[in-house]
Structure formats: C-alpha cells, structure tokens
Amino acid sequence: MKKVITFLVCLAIPLAVGGISGFATSTGLDSWYSTLNKPSFNPPGWLFAPVWTTLYALMGIGLYIIYTSPKSEERNNALRIFSIQLALNFIWSFLFFYFEKPGLALIEIVMMWVSILMMFFYFRKVNTIAGNIQIPYLLWVSFASVLNASIWWLN
Numbered sequence: 001m002k003k004v005i006t007f008l009v010c011l012a013i014p015l016a017v018g019g020i021s022g023f024a025t026s027t028g029l030d031s032w033y034s035t036l037n038k039p040s041f042n043p044p045g046w047l048f049a050p051v052w053t054t055l056y057a058l059m060g061i062g063l064y065i066i067y068t069s070p071k072s073e074e075r076n077n078a079l080r081i082f083s084i085q086l087a088l089n090f091i092w093s094f095l096f097f098y099f100e101k102p103g104l105a106l107i108e109i110v111m112m113w114v115s116i117l118m119m120f121f122y123f124r125k126v127n128t129i130a131g132n133i134q135i136p137y138l139l140w141v142s143f144a145s146v147l148n149a150s151i152w153w154l155n
Contacts, residue, residue: 003068010067011060017086018056021093022049028097037154042147055137059086062123065130078122078130085115102152109145116141 029045059082066078088111096105116138124131 006068007064010064011057013063014056014059014086015053017090018052021090022052024093024098026097028100032100033097036151039147039150039154041150051140055140058133058137062130062133065127066123069126069130072126074122074125078119078126081115081119081122085112085119088112088115096148102148102155106145106148106152109141109148113138113141113145 025048063079063082066075066082069075088108092105092108092112095101095108116134120131120134120138122131123134
C-alpha cells in the first residue's frame with residue numbers, strides 16, 4: 001500500500017503544478033493570447049491540455065522511479081534537478097500568459113529546457129527508463145521554445 005501511495009503522490013506533484021499553471025494559462029488565453037500574431041506552425045488550442053497532461057504524468061512516473069531507487073548522490077542530484085525544472089515549468093505559464101511577457105518567458109523557457117536536458121541525463125544515471133520517458137517532454141519544450149520565440153518575434 002505504501003508503494004501505491006508513493007506512486008500517487010509522485011504523480012500528483014507534477015499534475016498539481018500543471019493544474020495551477022493551467023490557471024495562469026486560462027487567464028491570458030482568451031483575452032491576450034488570441035490577439036497575438038502566431039506562426040503558421042502554431043498548434044490548435046485543444047492539443048495543449050492532453051499533451052501537457054501526458055507530459056506531467058510521465059514526469060510523475062519518472063519521479064516515482066527515481067524516488068524509489070536506492071539512495072545515492074546521483075539519486076539526490078536527480079531529485080534536485082527535477083525540482084528545479086518543475087519550478088521553472090510552473091513559472092513559465094505565469095510569465096507568458098498571466099503577465100503577458102513573451103520575451104521574459106523566452107529567456108525562462110531556455111533555462112527550463114536546459115534543466116530538462118540535465119534532468120534527462122541525471123535520471124538516466126539512476127534509471128534508464130526514468131530518463132528515457134522524459135524525451136517527449138524535452139522534445140515538446142524544444143518545440144514550445146521555438147513557438148515562444150516566434151510569438152515574441154512576431155509581436
């Protein structure tokens with residue numbers, strides 16, 4: 001039973017961060033974001049929620065794998081970088097959508113991308129699967145970075 005609770009908590013942490021970030025996103029989505037010039041490759045709005053929900057779930061699964069791994073310096077480093085990237089992920093939605101600062105959000109998303117890349121490598125040192133399941137997250141944030149930069153440039 002303890003493993004199930006631990007798994008649910010590890011899953012809930014990134015999903016809760018995503019849910020709160022969703023609040024910031026929703027505040028600026030209709031009023032501000034809809035008025036921006038966007039590149040031709042801007043995905044339809046309905047795509048973001050299922051993609052992010054999946055990515056947060058993969059983060060939670062990775063967190064569970066790392067958290068339940070034997071204690072070591074590598075495990076501790078992986079947990080630290082996970083926390084850093086999750087905090088940066090949380091902040092980005094507020095910078096971009098709530099405060100309507102795509103330039104500042106662009107700087108921040110680059111820092112987030114670097115932290116996700118670091119998380120990928122730190123997770124892989126502890127458990128290959130935990131690292132590899134973060135690849136979709138890294139790829140999506142790579143795309144989101146280009147999208148953020150394009151929106152900033154066009155506006």
